[in-house]
Amino acid sequence: MKLNNITPDPIVSEKKTCTGPEDTGKETKMVVLQSIGYPFLCNLVENPKIEIFDTELFELYAREQWAGYTVKEGSFLFDQKLLPDFAFKVIKAHPDDSRITQNTSILLMEVEEVREVKKVESNFKMSDVIGQDRAKTKCKIITKYLQEPETFQGWAPRNVLFHGTPGTGKTMLAKSLSHEMQVPLFLVKATSLIGEHVGDGARQIHDLFEAASACAPAVIFIDEIDAIGLDRKYQSLRGDVSEVVNALLTELDGINPNLGVVTIGATNNPQLLDYALRSRFEEEIEFVLPDEGERKRILEMYIESMPLPVDVNVKKLASLSKGMSGRDIKDRLLKVALHKAISEDQESVTWENFQYALKHHEKEKNEPKGMFA
Structure with a gap:
């Protein structure tokens, strides 16, 4: 049997495995694992599908061999008992970079399940x-x-x-x-x-x-x-x-x-x-929708981080933006005005840009929408 053509799984080769027993000072409350299989023998061994019928028994089995291990999200644990060198990826660890103990809850989930538990x-x-x-x-x-x-x-x-x-x-x-x-x-x-x-x-x-x-x-x-x-x-x-x-x-x-x-x-x-x-x-x-004073504070907060200086009376803009949510102020008003200024090679965002954004928003608001729009 030749092993020359075996290529390690790039995901595994770039990630570190979980370290052995060591005291980090933090106890892991929960670990969510995803079964990976035999990443270094992928061309030779068919990866078995892991199905857990008794979650409590799996937790006892997992804690027995991995107690004391430090786990980090994205790292790997390797089984050394029933399926030697079978890999499990750490999808979630709470808190991260913490130590498995006899109190740690260990869950095994399939790929589609892991995607949903975020x-x-x-x-x-x-x-x-x-x-x-x-x-x-x-x-x-x-x-x-x-x-x-x-x-x-x-x-x-x-x-x-x-x-x-x-x-x-x-x-x-x-x-x-x-x-x-x-x-x-x-x-x-x-x-x-x-x-x-x-x-x-x-x-x-x-x-x-x-x-x-x-x-x-x-x-x-x-x-x-x-x-x-x-x-x-x-x-x-x-x-x-x-x-x-x-x-x-x-x-x-x-x-x-x-x-x-x-x-x-x-x-x-x-x-x-x-x-x-x-x-x-x-x-x-x-x-509820923000009042005028709150809209002014929202405008000031977002304007501070804009990539172009803003030359506008914020109090006046707060008054004219009545009926807008915080998201509207950012996406429908400030962002539209900013993009208009950039597209016209301006060095600052001017009142004319905001007038354009307000008219654009008013037009969108008056367009007929579906029941759940």
Whole structure:
């Protein structure tokens, strides 16, 4: 048997394996693994498909051989017992660069499952969200629960619905909440929870909550939740998503403890949600359009980072941008004016550029749109 033509997997050859037993001072709460196979013998050995029928038994097996190992996201662990040198890639580690102990939760997921369980890192602070003071005040109970989940028991704010005009800061507030509390944030689009085959969606829902529960306290943020949770009178539009909704209802109902996990659903159209789903959210927090003073602060914040100097009366611009969200101000006003100035080889962004952007936005706003635009 010749081995001359064997080429190591470039992914593995560029990454470092997890180091052996050493005390980093940080204990790993959760590790999510993806089975890779035998990367250095890919032309000689067929990679077996790993199926776990007893997750608790797999965790015991994994902890027994890897306890004390330092894991980093993107590194590899190699089995030395049942499948010697079989590789597992570390998809998620919380906290990163930490040490596996007998308390570590170890999950094995397939490629399609791993794509959906995303732990999002963010540097946003509450102060970065301009306005939305009422929403921030209501979020205080969430921060208190994430600090002391055991003391709340049945009084926990487990399910919260963010709703309001697009671009008003729903996702940003969830990211800032996660960052300031230093807890993991699992952010998914509701549409990504719809699987190609029967049972896929339900499994992804349960995997999502299992991953969050394993590293609790944690926040799950499901954006555009109306994509799967439409009222039944819109049945022709919502498609066959009943299994996804039923799985989500099971998790929101608290049949599984999920202690220390807060689920935040976000929608621009709360009135379109199915009552069975909407009723599971104990708290609804509305996000409103910024007032003139808040628009001025948003303008000043974004103008500071623009690549060309801006020659404009910001107070006047704040007044004329009435009805715009924070996202509109950045994308529909500032960005359009900036691109106009650049395209005309100007050295600064002038009032004429902003007049062009305002007219362009007004034209877009008055164009006929579909029901869910």
